[in-house]
Amino acid sequence: MAEHLGIFEQAVLLALLRPQTDLGKEGYGRAILKEVEHRLGREVAAGAVYATLDRLEAKGFVSSELGPGTPVRGGRPKRHYRIEADGVRALNAVRSATDRLWAGIHLPLKGTR
Amino acid sequence: MRPIIGDLLEEYREVVLPARGRARAAIWFMTQLAGLVKPWMWGVIIGLVFGIENLVSTAISPLAEDTPALMLTLVTVVLGSWILVGFSAGRRTMRVRDAVLAGVVVATISMSLFGMANWVRVTVFLDVIKDRSDWVGLMDRFHASGAPDLRSFVMSEYSRGNLLSTAVIAGIGGAMGALGGLVGVRRHRASTR
Numbered sequence: 001m002a003e004h005l006g007i008f009e010q011a012v013l014l015a016l017l018r019p020q021t022d023l024g025k026e027g028y029g030r031a032i033l034k035e036v037e038h039r040l041g042r043e044v045a046a047g048a049v050y051a052t053l054d055r056l057e058a059k060g061f062v063s064s065e066l067g068p069g070t071p072v073r074g075g076r077p078k079r080h081y082r083i084e085a086d087g088v089r090a091l092n093a094v095r096s097a098t099d100r101l102w103a104g105i106h107l108p109l110k111g112t113r
Numbered sequence: 114m115r116p117i118i119g120d121l122l123e124e125y126r127e128v129v130l131p132a133r134g135r136a137r138a139a140i141w142f143m144t145q146l147a148g149l150v151k152p153w154m155w156g157v158i159i160g161l162v163f164g165i166e167n168l169v170s171t172a173i174s175p176l177a178e179d180t181p182a183l184m185l186t187l188v189t190v191v192l193g194s195w196i197l198v199g200f201s202a203g204r205r206t207m208r209v210r211d212a213v214l215a216g217v218v219v220a221t222i223s224m225s226l227f228g229m230a231n232w233v234r235v236t237v238f239l240d241v242i243k244d245r246s247d248w249v250g251l252m253d254r255f256h257a258s259g260a261p262d263l264r265s266f267v268m269s270e271y272s273r274g275n276l277l278s279t280a281v282i283a284g285i286g287g288a289m290g291a292l293g294g295l296v297g298v299r300r301h302r303a304s305t306r
Contacts, residue, residue, distance in 0.1 A: 030120035045205045046124075047148035050117055069119060072126050076119030 005094045011036045012052050013091050016062060016083040028067070028078040029053070053081060061087030114149075121145050148201055152215035153222055155198050159191065160226025167227070171234050175241040192289055195220055199290030203297025212297060216290015217283045224282045228275045235267055 005013070015035035019025045024035030033049045056062045062081050069075040121142060130138040150158075170177070195216050202215035235242070243252060243263065251270065260266040 028120070029116060030123055033120070045148050046117070046121065046145050048205045050149065066116065070123075073119035073123050076115045076122065078119065079116035 005090055008036075008048065008052055009056060010091065010094060011039050012049065012056065013061065013083055013087050015039060016081055017088065017091065026078075026080070027082065028080050032081060056087065057081075059086070060084060061090055117149065147197075148205060152198055152202065152218045155194070156219040156222025157226065159194050159219065160223035160230075163187070163191065163223070164227045164230025167230055168234055168237075171238050171242065175238055176245055178246060191223070192285075195286050195289035196293035199293025200297040200300075201293075202290070203294030204300055205297075207298055209291055209294040209298055212290045212294020213287045214290070216286040216288070216293070218286075220286020220289070221279060221283045224279060228271075228279070232268070232271065235271065236264075239264055239267065 012032060015024055015032050016027060019027070019031075019035050021035055021038055023031045024038070025031070029046075029050060032053070033044060033046055036049060037044050053062065053064075057064060062083055064079050064081045067078040067080050069077045125138060125142050129141050132138075133141065198219045199212035199216045203209055203212035205211075242248060251267065254270070255263055255266050258266060
């Protein structure tokens with residue numbers, strides 16, 4: 001059975017797979033945060049993004065490596081993330097499941113009352 | 114942790130400071146940092162701070178009275194910190210259930226550590242603190258019990274009290290977490306509207 005992915009996990013994986021902003025293409029923590037905010041259209045707590053990245057890395061859906069720091073970061077390194085094949089498979093699985101669920105249903109939905 | 118602090122510094126210097134000014138940017142930075150601390154870590158921090166404070170104040174002035182103002186401040190700070198943990202969890206996950214759980218975890222851990230510090234306090238300072246005015250009732254119970262050893266009597270009383278109070282305190286922690294979580298979820302919804 002495919003691994004369940006929450007909306008937020010999907011947003012983080014999609015931010016890595018298909019970044020839509022210039023900063024997002026850099027793939028480090030802050031860049032992913034901005035990309036996720038852009039996709040969800042709302043402000044996101046940094047802690048939520050880092051916790052999700054940790055969880056996805058533990059599942060083997062993403063991997064990371066440290067890059068050099070910059071003066072604006074006080075010399076602290078950047079952790080760059082990359083989506084792995086298992087992460088792409090999980091996204092495909094969740095999308096297929098969602099499409100099956102919504103097949104034949106037209107929007108907007110109308111209530112019964 | 115260093116890359117995360119670097120990310121926050123970058124955002125702070127490039128975006129938040131120019132847009133919000135020094136004071137509000139500092140609040141933003143502290144809020145983000147606090148959001149990275151997990152509920153159980155808050156429990157450890159709060160428990161250690163109050164436990165150590167209890168030990169130090171006993172060492173300095175073992176017979177000093179616990180004034181109502183001091184007790185009120187202590188209770189306000191502890192309950193306030195549990196509410197903040199619930200607020201943070203509710204804001205992050207948008208679920209009051211998570212805020213309740215965070216409140217229970219932080220309250221249980223912090224009060225367990227505080228209880229352990231109290232054990233150390235009794236072990237180290239028993240000969241002095243047995244003359245405290247708020248120990249009169251305990252000493253009366255000891256004399257009435259006929260127990261041969263004050264230390265083991267006090268430890269046994271504390272153990273019984275701790276088991277009961279941990280359960281009650283977990284409940285209070287859950288309630289404070291729910292309170293903070295409700296506000297956190299509402300704040301989250303308001304900011305995304």
